[in-house]
Amino acid sequence: xxxxxxxxxxxxxxxxxxxxxxxxxxxxxxxxxxxxxxxxxxxxxxxxxxxxxxxxxxxxxxxxxxxxxxxxxxxxxxxxxxxxxxxxxxxxxxxxxxxxxxxxxxxxxxxxxxxxxxxxxxxxxxxxxxxxxxxxxxxxxxxxxxxxxxxxxxxxxxxxxxxxxxxxxxxxxxxxxxxxxxxxxxxxxxxxxxxxxxxxxxxxxxxxxxxxxxxxxxxxxxxxxxxxxxxxxxxxxxxxxxxxxxxxxxxxxxxxxxxxxxxxxxxxxxxxxxxxxxxxxxxxxxxxxxxxxxxxxxxxxxxxxxxxxxxxxxxxxxxxxxxxxxxxxxxxxxxxxxxxxxxxxxxxxxxxxxxxxxxxxxxxxxxxxxxxxxxxxxxxxxxxxxxxxxxxxxxxxxxxxxxxxxxxxxxxxxxxxxxxxxxxxxxxxxxxxxxxxxxxxxxxxxxxxxxxxxxxxxxxxxxxxxxxxxxxxxxxxxxxxxxxxxxxxxxxxxxxxxxxxxxxxxxxxxxxxxxxxxxxxxxxxxxxxxxxxxxxxxxxxxxxxxxxxxxxxxxxxxxxxxxxxxxxxxxxxxxxxxxxxxxxxxxxxxxxxxxxxxxxxxxxxxxxxxxxxxxxxxxxxxxxxxxxxxxxxxxxxxxxxxxxxxxxxxxxxxxxxxxxxxxxxxx
Amino acid sequence: xxxxxxxxxxxxxxxxxxxxxxxxxxxxxxxxxxxxxxxxxxxxxxxxxxxxxxxxxxxxxxxxxxxxxxxxxxxxxxxxxxxxxxxxxxxxxxxxxxxxxxxxxxxxxxxxxxxxxxxxxxxxxxxxxxxxxxxxxxxxxxxxxxxxxxxxxxxxxxxxxxxxxxxxxxxxxxxxxxxxxxxxxxxxxxxxxx
Numbered sequence: 001x002x003x004x005x006x007x008x009x010x011x012x013x014x015x016x017x018x019x020x021x022x023x024x025x026x027x028x029x030x031x032x033x034x035x036x037x038x039x040x041x042x043x044x045x046x047x048x049x050x051x052x053x054x055x056x057x058x059x060x061x062x063x064x065x066x067x068x069x070x071x072x073x074x075x076x077x078x079x080x081x082x083x084x085x086x087x088x089x090x091x092x093x094x095x096x097x098x099x100x101x102x103x104x105x106x107x108x109x110x111x112x113x114x115x116x117x118x119x120x121x122x123x124x125x126x127x128x129x130x131x132x133x134x135x136x137x138x139x140x141x142x143x144x145x146x147x148x149x150x151x152x153x154x155x156x157x158x159x160x161x162x163x164x165x166x167x168x169x170x171x172x173x174x175x176x177x178x179x180x181x182x183x184x185x186x187x188x189x190x191x192x193x194x195x196x197x198x199x200x201x202x203x204x205x206x207x208x209x210x211x212x213x214x215x216x217x218x219x220x221x222x223x224x225x226x227x228x229x230x231x232x233x234x235x236x237x238x239x240x241x242x243x244x245x246x247x248x249x250x251x252x253x254x255x256x257x258x259x260x261x262x263x264x265x266x267x268x269x270x271x272x273x274x275x276x277x278x279x280x281x282x283x284x285x286x287x288x289x290x291x292x293x294x295x296x297x298x299x300x301x302x303x304x305x306x307x308x309x310x311x312x313x314x315x316x317x318x319x320x321x322x323x324x325x326x327x328x329x330x331x332x333x334x335x336x337x338x339x340x341x342x343x344x345x346x347x348x349x350x351x352x353x354x355x356x357x358x359x360x361x362x363x364x365x366x367x368x369x370x371x372x373x374x375x376x377x378x379x380x381x382x383x384x385x386x387x388x389x390x391x392x393x394x395x396x397x398x399x400x401x402x403x404x405x406x407x408x409x410x411x412x413x414x415x416x417x418x419x420x421x422x423x424x425x426x427x428x429x430x431x432x433x434x435x436x437x438x439x440x441x442x443x444x445x446x447x448x449x450x451x452x453x454x455x456x457x458x459x460x461x462x463x464x465x466x467x468x469x470x471x472x473x474x475x476x477x478x479x480x481x482x483x484x485x486x487x488x489x490x491x492x493x494x495x496x497x498x499x500x501x502x503x504x505x506x507x508x509x510x511x512x513x514x515x516x517x518x519x520x521x522x523x524x525x526x527x528x529x530x531x532x533x534x535x536x537x538x539x540x541x542x543x544x545x546x547x548x549x550x551x552x553x554x555x556x557x558x559x560x561x562x563x564x565x566x567x568x569x570x571x572x573x574x575x576x577x578x579x580x581x582x583x584x585x586x587x588x589x590x591x592x593x594x595x596x597x598x599x600x601x602x603x604x605x606x607x608x609x610x611x612x613x614x615x616x617x618x619x620x621x622x623x624x625x626x627x628x629x630x631x632x633x634x635x636x637x638x639x640x641x642x643x644x645x646x647x648x649x650x651x652x653x654x655x656x657x658x659x660x661x662x663x664x665x666x667x
Numbered sequence: 668x669x670x671x672x673x674x675x676x677x678x679x680x681x682x683x684x685x686x687x688x689x690x691x692x693x694x695x696x697x698x699x700x701x702x703x704x705x706x707x708x709x710x711x712x713x714x715x716x717x718x719x720x721x722x723x724x725x726x727x728x729x730x731x732x733x734x735x736x737x738x739x740x741x742x743x744x745x746x747x748x749x750x751x752x753x754x755x756x757x758x759x760x761x762x763x764x765x766x767x768x769x770x771x772x773x774x775x776x777x778x779x780x781x782x783x784x785x786x787x788x789x790x791x792x793x794x795x796x797x798x799x800x801x802x803x804x805x806x807x808x809x810x811x812x813x814x815x816x817x818x819x820x821x822x823x824x825x826x827x828x829x830x831x832x833x834x835x836x837x838x839x840x841x842x843x844x845x846x847x848x849x850x851x852x853x854x855x856x857x858x859x860x861x
Contacts, residue, residue: 370759370853446825446845452808453729454784454854460733461757462857463724466701479726504821 060091061321079423081194081324081388085416088328096332111393115319117271119190120282122316123214124289125309131207132290133474138373139211141365142381146212146357147185147219153353155181158346167341172403175231180407182223183395184350184414188388189213189282190320191415195386195423202436205377209384217282217390224394231399323389330392331412337405346410347417350387358382376433383426386418387411445504674699684748688755688774698754702747713737713745728807732787739786756783759856780855781843788837795836798822 064087068080132139155178162172192213196206271285358381366372373381395411398404430437459475674696675681685695703709705717718734719725727733737745737753755774772779788796788804801822809818829837829845837845 368858370856370858371850444828444845445821446829447849449805449808449821449825450784450842450846451849451854453787453804456727456729456808457733457784457787458757458855458857460724460727460730461754463721463727464705464718464733464737465698465754465857466704467857475723475726504817504824507824508820 057322057325058318060087061318061325064325065317065321077424077427079195079198079419079427081191081320082420082423084321084324085328085419088325089331090328091325092329092332095329111323111389112275113272115323116190116282116390117268117285118312118315118319119193119323120214120271120285121268121289122312123189123193123210124286125293125312127211127286127290128203128207129290129293131203132211135204135207135211138365138369139208139215142208142212142358142361143215144219146354146361147187147216148223149357149361150185150350150353151178151181151219151223153181153357154185154346154349155179157349157353158342161345162342165341165345167339172401173231175227176401176403179224179227179231179398180395180410182220182227183391184346184387184411185353186216186220186387186390187213187385188390189217190323190390191386191388191419191423192384194320194324195419195426196384199427199430200438201380201430202377202438204371204373205380205435208373208377209381212381214286215283220390220394221282228399327389327392327415331416336409336412337403338409339406342406343410343413347414350385350414350418351382354385355382374436376435379433380426380430380435383422383429386422387415388419389415391415445507448503678747680748684751688751689758689761690751690755695751698751699747702750711746713750714743728810729787729804732790732804732807735790736783736787753783756780757855757857759858760852775856777851778843780851781846782839784855785839785842788842795834795838796842797836798826801825801837 061084064084065080068083155174158181159174159177162177187209189210192209196209268285271282271288273284358378362373362378362381391411392415395408398407675692678684678695678699681692681695684690685692688695690698702713705721706713707717707720715734715738718737719730724730724733737750752774756779758775760775760777761773785796786792788800790800790803791797802818805818805822813821826835826837829841831841831844832838
């Protein structure tokens with residue numbers, strides 16, 4: 001009953017929003033602006049032109065990306081998101097200068113419907129599942145409570161300051177401030193992802209920040225819609241507030257219910273469905289991605305697997321680039337209204353409340369965790385709270401009121417500040433504070449086996465003691481998974497292999513390719529001595545080959561280091577596939593034999609054991625098909641395959657390669 | 668649930684146990700209640716059958732080894748003190764403990780945890796994990812997923828990786844070394860038992 005009441009309110013909001021959209025004919029994604037006067041008078045554009053312009057933007061985005069990767073040094077210092085925004089600013093400035101009207105703006109619709117889902121899907125798909133679920137409690141704690149804390153804190157303190165400060169903002173109601181708080185407090189997964197990818201902090205920290213940024217969407221959505229609907233109601237009674245609170249729970253939970261659907265279209269459908277039902281689309285898509293990953297990977301052939309992952313990365317990369325560029329472009333507009341005190345206090349408050357929030361929450365949650373979150377980690381969590389395009393879109397969606405333009409300006413300033421200042425300084429800070437970084441160890445089969453044994457042991461002990469700990473639930477899920485889900489969802493002949501077996505096979509393959517003549521040495525040193533050889537062969541390949549098309553295609557995707565399973569391998573694989581279609585050459589595709597199952601499940605083992613094998617090849621990789629013919633080619637490939645599918649240890653051998661490459665270039 | 672003190676009074680040497688294992692009295696009481704719950708025939712001690720009656724434990728691939736770890740000296744009766752001493756291995760490590768020079772390591776130190784894990788492999792208690800013992804464990808864990816040859820090669824590789832003195836078996840030191848990068852405290856502790 002309460003929900004129905006609130007739903008009616010929300011429907012009113014939506015229908016009004018839709019009406020506004022309909023009254024701007026010829027509006028197209030990227031060209032329309034909702035609710036802001038003065039900048040939506042674009043002429044009706046024929047469809048072809050519209051598509052043309054979209055493609056132009058995408059090309060611009062890709063060119064920008066390529067440019068950065070060719071420049072080598074810069075990405076190390078300046079995160080890509082900053083550069084893209086600057087490009088956007090440039091372009092926006094140019095357009096403004098030429099046409100003297102505001103350039104096209106990122107429309108909320110385009111953002112939420114087209115640009116955001118691929119990114120979130122990609123993030124969810126490559127989420128390190130096991131780590132995520134182990135830390136889920138903490139992540140939820142930060143996401144839900146932290147966001148609530150920030151929203152209320154920022155909203156209320158801004159309100160108080162404006163009342164006291166006499167900045168001419170007294171007419172703005174409390175609700176408006178709360179609404180503003182709800183959109184500005186949200187940490188943006190896109191921005192966080194793009195910055196944190198380059199700094200390689202320890203996995204726990206990474207997953208905390210990233211997980212939080214993904215999951216706080218539910219809270220943001222609810223609060224935003226809540227305050228917006230309150231704004232439209234003449235009076236707000238306590239019943240309304242209570243109803244709002246219930247909506248909260250429903251939104252978060254509802255997203256989970258919608259979640260288990262399959263593959264791309266389905267995940268997109270799940271996102272849309274949940275958005276239509278006013279649930280949190282982001283949470284739905286993340287859950288969907290995380291759950292369906294196992295089944296997709298097990299059922300689908302290896303090549304399709306590669307394709308799926310490749311496409312995900314590509315899509316999300318394009319989306320992200322577009323978003324940042326648009327952000328830059330949209331900044332150049334007529335709609336700005338400036339107010340020094342308001343903007344600076346908002347900025348200050350955002351930082352302050354986040355810091356306080358993280359401190360308090362961590363103090364509480366550390367009592368319950370096994371691995372305490374250190375102060376340094378806390379600092380990074382607080383500092384890493386970047387705002388991004390979500391705030392931007394939400395602020396445009398607000399119903400028009402006198403101070404809206406001020407809000408827009410402030411939001412843009414906050415976003416720019418967090419992305420530029422925080423984004424650029426976080427890397428030096430991480431090094432300065434000596435935050436624990438990613439481990440760079442070689443995996444060993446022993447470790448894997450012993451870890452598995454310990455997991456079984458712990459489950460057993462938990463059973464003996466009678467407590468329902470982590471292992472209990474993991475096991476229970478595994479049993480359910482094996483008994484029911486897998487039987488229906490995975491083809492018979494494709495039952496996934498144990499992670500132990502996979503790891504073992506990869507290590508063996510690597511060694512077979514690498515050292516045929518080193519018989520009896522310790523395998524550890526064998527694996528390590530592979531590196532210099534590998535590096536030499538890469539250097540050779542690099543210096544020999546300067547073919548263009550391979551270069552372009554790979555560099556576009558090297559940045560989104562295919563986190564978990566792929567290093568440059570996948571892009572090379574894709575190269576091979578492309579080469580297939582061009583010349584029917586089967587080069588060394590035989591080596592991609594079907595023993596490599598990138599599947600995650602094995603019975604009785606803990607949840608998905610993927611490891612982010614991050615290869616951040618900061619320079620371009622120039623590889624051609626000729627490279628494959630050498631014997632060094634496949635070994636490189638396999639080494640990376642090996643690393644790619646190794647489990648629970650983070651491999652950084654390829655990363656050394658990138659350092660080498662960087663150093664080489666500097667010589 | 669009875670009050671802690673009444674439960675504690677039923678335990679014969681509660682204070683000594685608390686001292687030795689580091690459990691709090693509340694935990695000790697809880698464990699005692701669990702002990703009594705497992706001891707369905709009210710014998711005052713636990714037998715392997717009582718363990719096997721735990722449903723989820725029976726599904727565990729290494730359940731017989733776990734049970735064997737409890738009944739380590741071959742006896743068939745497990746009294747409460749031994750029960751608690753074994754479970755003490757799974758307490759999270761206290762980092763704040765002051766190190767007295769002559770006192771022995773607490774039961775839940777990293778070394779002792781590793782020793783406990785080691786004995787799961789080393790069934791014949793000769794201080795080494797032989798290839799055969801490793802094979803048995805692997806077989807139990809991997810069940811029907813792999814062929815026998817694959818099992819053997821995996822076992823060979825494991826030994827190859829860890830075996831530094833080339834005696835084709837893994838001693839405790841080698842075992843410890845191969846796990847030095849693993850966060851044992853994290854992996855081998857039950858929060859419940861803090």
